[in-house]
Amino acid sequence: MASNTGQMGYLPSGGAIFCTIPDILYLPELVFGGLVLSLVASTLVDPPNPQAYVISVAIFCFIVSFLWLMVFACGSHRNKSSWASADVAYHAFAALLYLSASVLLAWVTIYIADLDLKDTIVYKLDVAAVVFSFFTTLLYVIHTIFSAIRWKSF
Template identity: 80%
Template sequence: MATNTGQMGFLPSGGAIFCTIPDILYLPELIFGGLTLALVASTYLIPYNPQAYVISVTIFCFIVSFFWLMVFACGSHRNKSSWASADVAYHGFATVLYPSASVLLALVTIGIAQIQTETTLIYQLDVAAVVFSFLTTLLYFIHTIFSAIRWKSF
């Protein structure tokens, strides 16, 4: 019997990935992560180190999430529990990376608000990037929890 987290011991493939809770989160993760990347990249990268870290994290997570989406969509995983454990490991890693990038981005945004030498458009773009970054963090966290539940069912 199918549950909200997919069938027990079953990794979906093809169009079925859009019907299970942990796998349906790939698209919002890609959308919000891409928006975060676009918003951060469209502002000035000052200070360089925190902004470069944020861009590196968003690019890494975007590429790997897209890779996982393609693996599950193409059925390359063939229902092996090692893929389920790798899915949990990756999303757990992304859940650690994204909050660190989100906090750094929020600190940079607060710094920009205090300086106010540039136009307010940069500040507004950074605020939007912070919001999308924390939403992406939440999506990765939820995906990790439901992937762990699925992994335990193997």
């Protein structure tokens, strides 16, 4: 049974991270972040600067989210409020990074559409990457909100 974030001073560890509302979002963040990374990496990287930024954000957030998941799963956080505040800070930062990457990716997709390349696989992959990127941004924002609610309960 999923518990809410209203437990006072409680940071889950072990398998309990898959039963609390903010922490259950780690897996979808990893899955959809990996999809964004795969889709952008499989397209034509033109123009290179925005696409490289999107790939960098996706790699950074994927690795740090996985490490953050492992910290909570292994119980290394020792149930301290500093970990709760760090959780809020990281997810807010990741949401901001993904939002900027999503906007740049949408701009690149519009740029490709203006070149009359709408029927190409590159355009279709970019559209899918934009959708998954904004969805991943939404997941990070929701995780930030629920982590902030949990942080306030400390």
